[in-house]
Amino acid sequence: MSLRTFKTVIANLIGGFLIAGIYISVLVVQRQGALQQISVYNPAWEAGQAASEFIRLEHRLAEFGMPGSHIDKDEVELRFDILLGRARMLNEGSFQDLLQRNPEHHATLREFQETLAAAQPLIAEIDRNPEAARKALELLRPLEGRLAQLASVAHNHGAALVQKDQQELIRLHWAFSGIAASLILVGVVLIFLLDKHNRLLGRAHEELHVLAHQDALTGLPNRVVLRNELEHALTRLKPNGRTVSVSYLDLDHFKDVNDSFGHETGDELLKAVADRLRACIPASEGQVRNLISRFGGDEFAILQTGIRRPQESAALASRIVESLRAPFSVNGQELFIGTSIGIALAQRNMTPSQILKHADMALYHAKADGRGTFRFFESDMDEQLQARRVLEVDLRKAMTNGEFELFYQPQINIEKNEIGGFEALLRWHHPERGLVPPAEFIPVIEDTGLISPLGDWIIEQACKEAATWPRDVHVAVNLSPIQFRNRGLVQSVSRALAASGLAPNRLELEITESVLLQDNEMTVSTLHQLRRLGVRVAMDDFGTGYSSLSYLRSFPFDKIKIDQSFVREMSQRADCLAIVQSIANLGASLGMPTVAEGIETEDQLRQIQAAGCTDAQGYYFGRPKPARELVHTLAALKHKVRVA
Known part of the structure; x- marks a missing residue:
C-alpha cells in the first residue's frame, strides 16, 4: 500500500469515526426522548382518574341528604371541582391523540363537558334545594358507562404506545450496540493498518538505505x-x-x-x-x-x-x-x-x-x-579544458554573429573530364584567431549539440548557393550522425529545397557508416523519405565500418565514396590498392558511381582511374574555396590551379 493510499484509508476511517460519533449522539438523544415520552405519557391515567372522580362524585351526590350522612356541600363541590379539572385535562395534551382517532370518543368527551356544565348550577344550590342533588345525579348517571369505556380504550391505547416505544428503545439499543461494535472493529482494523504501515515504513527505510547506496538499475554501488x-x-x-x-x-x-x-x-x-x-x-x-x-x-x-x-x-x-x-x-x-x-x-x-x-x-x-x-x-589538461570551454562559448557566439561560411571542394567526373559537383565544407572565421581548422571545432559542435541548428543552416546555405550554379552541377552536404537522428531532418531538407528553388536531384547528402551502425526501421525510413524528395544519398568513408556490404543491401545508395585512408597508401600498400579496386568493381556491378577521396598527386589519379573509380576529389584539383571564388569548368579550374 502506498503512503498516499494509506493516508486516504486513515482519512476515511477518521471520517467514519466522526460520522458514527454524531449518529450515536443522535441515537442517544432519541433514546432519551423515548424514555421521557414513556415517563410523561399518561392518557390512560388521565381517563382512569376522570372515571374514578366521576364515580366519587356520584357517590357523594347519592349520600348527600341521607340520614346520618356526613357528606356536606363542601365535599360535593370539591369532588365536582376535581372532576371539572379532569375534564379540562382530557381536552389538552397527549389525550387529544386518542380523541382524533375515534369521533365517538370525542363526542363522549364533549357530552361529558356539557353535562358537567348543566350540573354545575344544581351543585351550587344543593344545600338550598333538596332536589338538586337528585337531579344532578340523574344528569351524570348516563355517562358512567361511557366514561368507563373511554378509560378502558385510553388504557389500551397507552399500552400500545408503550409497547411501540419499547420496540423503538430495543431498535435504538441494537443500533447503538451495532455501531459501537463496528467502531470497535474499525479500531482493530486501524490498529492493524497502523502496525502494517509501521512495518512498511521500516521496510521502506531499509530500501531507501539500499537505494541511497546502490544503483537501482545495475545493482552496483552508487x-x-x-x-x-x-x-x-x-x-x-x-x-x-x-x-x-x-x-x-x-x-x-x-x-x-x-x-x-x-x-x-x-x-x-x-x-x-x-x-x-x-x-x-x-x-x-x-x-x-x-x-x-x-x-x-x-x-x-x-x-x-x-x-x-x-x-x-x-x-x-x-x-x-x-x-x-x-x-x-x-x-x-x-x-x-x-x-x-x-x-x-x-x-x-x-x-x-x-x-x-x-x-x-x-x-x-x-x-x-x-x-x-x-x-x-x-597537469596541463586543466588548461586544455579551460580552452575547450572558451571555444564552446565562442562557437555559440559565432552562430549568432554569422561567423560561419561554406567552402566548396570540386568533385571531378573522370570519365567525362568535367566538374560534376562540389562538396560543401564548413569554415569558421574567428574574429581574433582567424580561420579555425575544422578538426578543432567540428567535434565540439557535435558534442555540444550545436550541430542540429547549424546543420539546418548548412543545408539551406548550400542549396541557396548551388541554385546559382550551372544546372548539371550538384552540391554535396555531409550529415553527422547526430543531425541524421533529428526527426525534423526531412522537413529541413524539404524547406531548403523549396526556399532555394534547387532541383532535388542536384542535392546529394553524404552519410557515414556510423549513421547506419545502429540499423533500425527509423534509419531506413528516413533514408527512403529523403529519396522520395528526389534527393541523392551517398555513403561516405566506405570501407571503414563493420559491415558495409550489408548497408548497400539494405538501402540502394546513389554513390559510394572511398575513404581517403585507402587512397593515400595505394602506392605503399598493395592491400589498399586491392581494396580500392574491389570497391570500384562493386560500385560498377551495382550501378553506383565511386568517388575516390584524398587525391593529391597525378600518380594517385592514374591509379584510381585504372582501378575503375568514376569520380575523384582532393587537393590535386584544388583546395576548398568560398562560393564567390568557384569556377565551374575543369579547364578554368586547372588554369586557376596553375596560376595559384
Missing part, C-alpha cells in the same frame, strides 16, 4: 558509496606508500543505442555492461582492492586502493577497453559501443572532489583522442 570509500582511502594514505586511483568510464556510442532502439534497450545494455565489468574486474588483486560504481547515465567509475604503480591502473583500464569492445547481444540486437577511460592518481593532501575532477578531465582527453582508449590525468 556515487555516494564510491565517494565515501574514496574519502576513507585518502585519509589512510601514507607518504611513499601505496596509493589510490579513480578511473572514469564513459560508454562510446551509447546515445546512438538509446536514440535508435529506445531507453528499454539502453537500460538492458547498461545491465550487460555492469555484468561484464564485474566479470573482468576482480574485487581484489593481491593487495589492490577494486570498487565498481555507476555514477549515472552511461558513466561508471572504479576505485582502486593499495596500488604501487600507475601501470596497475593502466592494465585494468586496458582490460576494460578490450572487454567492452566486444559486441553485446541485447534484445536480439548485436550492439557495438566500447568505452573511454580517464584515470587520476591520488596525490598528497588531495580531496575527493579534486581527484574526481582530474579523472573527468582525463576522460575528456581520452574521448578527444578518438575514443576506445584511456588517458592518465596530466
